[in-house]
Each structure stands twice: as structure tokens, then as C-alpha cells.
Amino acid sequence: MDAGTKATVSKLPLLTVNAGPRDGDKWIARLKEEYTALIAYIKNNKDSDNDWFTLEANPEGTRWTGKCWYIHNFVKYEFDLQFDVPVSYPVSPVELELPELEGLTPKMYRGGKICLDIHFKPLWAKNTPKFGLAHxxxxxxxxxxxxxxxHLIEAGKLLKQQQ
Structure with a gap:
């Protein structure tokens, strides 16, 4: 990991419960850790004036939806964010989806799933089960x-959104 990655990870709680959605009470314990890490990440972001997403889960903690945004040249670009927790979680990471951007970049799969294969998945694999949704x-x-x-803005694929 590079220094920036280490700094980011050092501010997030690491998770200890190795459980997925099919693991009953262990999944509930894992979800508690997930929420704790997400709350810490959101607090860190707000403290550094870097608030950039909202997120909420269904009651089972298996389907997550929200918004994420990026500010470029003082213009806010906002996108829907969604993902399902796979049954093989936390061995397999979540597939983050930005459906509005589907087809706009080659670094994306069908359904608006962003490509994380080269950089993120190896890091996730080395840190299972310590990494979670906040990570x-x-x-x-x-x-x-x-x-x-x-890049999408400069290529003319994203236009300013009306406020």
C-alpha cells in the first residue's frame, strides 16, 4: 500500500467478524461493525470537509442505496449509488454500481458496476475480513x-446538472 492508502486505512476501524448475509447472528455482528466503520468514515469526511456520499441499507443489510457526488471546477455532479452484498462476502467485495454512468467509460461493467479488478480486488483479498463497506x-x-x-466531464460525456 502507498502512503495515501495507508493514511486512509489507518482512520477506519478494521472489522473482525468473518460473516456474510447467510450467517445469521454472525452477520448481525458483522453489520454492527460495518455501521461503526461507516460512521467513522463519514465523521472523518465531514471533519475534513470532504462529505461525498449518503448511504442506507435495507433491514437485512444486503441491499444498499444512496447518492455520491464529485465536485469539479465548482460544479457538483451527483450519481445514484447502489450495491448488493454478495453471499460470499466478505471474501468477495461488493460490486459498486453507478447506473447513470453505464456505458460512458470502459472502466465499467454492465449495469453500471465500476471496474475495481486491477487495483482494489487484490488489496481486498489481502485484507479479508478486516475490510468492509467503508473500505x-x-x-x-x-x-x-x-x-x-x-475525464468524463472533459470528454463531454457528463454535462452540468441543473440545481
Whole structure:
């Protein structure tokens, strides 16, 4: 991991419960850890004036939806964010989806799933089960948006949104 990645990870709680959606009470314990890490990440972001997403889950904690945004040249670009927790979680990371951007970049799969294969999945694999949803956002979605959104804007594929 590079210094920036280590700094980001050092501010997020690491998870200890190795459980997925089919693991009953262990999944509930894992969800508690997930929420704790997400709350810490959101607090860190707000403290550094870097608030960039909202997120909520269904009652089972298996389907997550929200919004994420990126500010480029003082213009806010906002996108729907969604993902399902796979049954093989946390061995398999979540597949983060930005459906509105589907087909606009080659670094995306069908359904608006962002490509995290080369950079994020090996990092996730080395850190299972310590990484969770907050880590996926901080180390997967945030860098993807920082790389792709400005490129999409400059290529004319994203236009200013009406406020």
C-alpha cells in the first residue's frame, strides 16, 4: 500500500467478524461493525470537509442505496449509488454500481458496476475480513470517481446538472 492508502486505512476501524448475509447472528455482528466503520468514515469526511456520499441499507443489510457526488471546477455532479452484498462476502467485495454512468467509460461493467479488478480486488483479498463497506468506498469508489469523473466531464460525456 502507498502512503495515501495507508493514511486512509489507518482512520477506519478494521472489522473482525468473518460473516456474510447467510450467517445469521454472525452477520448481525458483522453489520454492527460495518455501521461503526461507516460512521467513522463519514465523521472523518465531514471533519475534513470532504462529505461525498449518503448511504442506507435495507433491514437485512444486503441491499444498499444512496447518492455520491464529485465536485469539479465548482460544479457538483451527483450519481445514484447502489450495491448488493454478495453471499460470499466478505471474501468477495461488493460490486459498486453507478447506473447513470453505464456505458460512458470502459472502466465499467454492465449495469453500471465500476471496474475495481486491477487495483482494489487484490488489496481486498489481502485484507479479508478486516475490510468492509467503508473500505470499499474509501479505497474503491473514491479513487475511481477521482480518476473517471473529470475525464468524463472533459470528454463531454457528463454535462452540468441543473440545481
Amino acid at each position: 470499499a468506498l474509501a479505497l474503491g469508489l473514491a479513487p475511481w470517481m477521482a480518476a473517471e469523473v473529470p
